Amino acid sequence: GAVVSQHPSWVICKSGTSVKIECRSLDFQATTMFWYRQFPKQSLMLMATSNEGSKATYEQGVEKDKFLINHASLTLSTLTVTSAHPEDSSFYICSARPGSGGSGREQYFGPGTRLTVT
Amino acid sequence: TQLLEQSPQFLSIQEGENLTVYCNSSSVFSSLQWYRQEPGEGPVLLVTVVTGGEVKKLKRLTFQFGDARKDSSLHITAAQPGDTGLYLCAGVLLVFGKGTRLSVIA
Secondary structure, three states: OOOEEEEOOEEEEOOOOOEEEEEEEOOOOEEEEEEEEEOOOOOEEEEEEEEOOOOOEEOOOOOOOOEEEEEEEOOEEEEEEOOOOHHHOEEEEEEEEEOOOOOOOOOEEOOOEEEEEO | OOOOEEEOOEEEEEOOOOEEEEEEOOOOOOOEEEEEEOOOOOOEEEEEEOOOOOEEEEOOEEEEEOOOOOEEEEEEOOOOHHHOEEEEEEEOOOOEOOOEEEEEEO
């Protein structure tokens, strides 16, 4: 149980275009989803917290107009990187926290999406 | 800001050796989580520790939460090549340590 999927697993796009990444909780409902970015050989950096039906909460230094987050249902959150630039190239990982069950502290990670902007 | 320091950052050992990875903070955490991440994949939750002084075992992995809930350790006994990966600790506010990259050589 507690499986989170991401799509696509990798994407290459041209500078200036927008890319949408989907994060789905497959076997549980997630009232809260999280988006992280990870650069090579570095740890995860939290970008934003996404709550179903409300606006996302962005971490300091993360541009909300550039990284659009939509959490339209209890099983789906999307991250859209708008007007992507090469410096946005990174490994984007989402996680989801079950709305019920468990200790309320666990989060389950998706497999990540590798974005390369050329 | 709650910060988590992990040490060592890199560790390369021979198969069969034991090792300990540390996660330290000046802040008190209500819980800490340990994850393992393999290249190109998302982190996988190993354990959550909640109570100060708590010890949890997962096969050859032993996790300990400090009495003051400011630090935690992960001890691996008789490491196997399959233990190779990036080990991350995380606090309840989703702050991650920088990780310990473990390489176990057969």
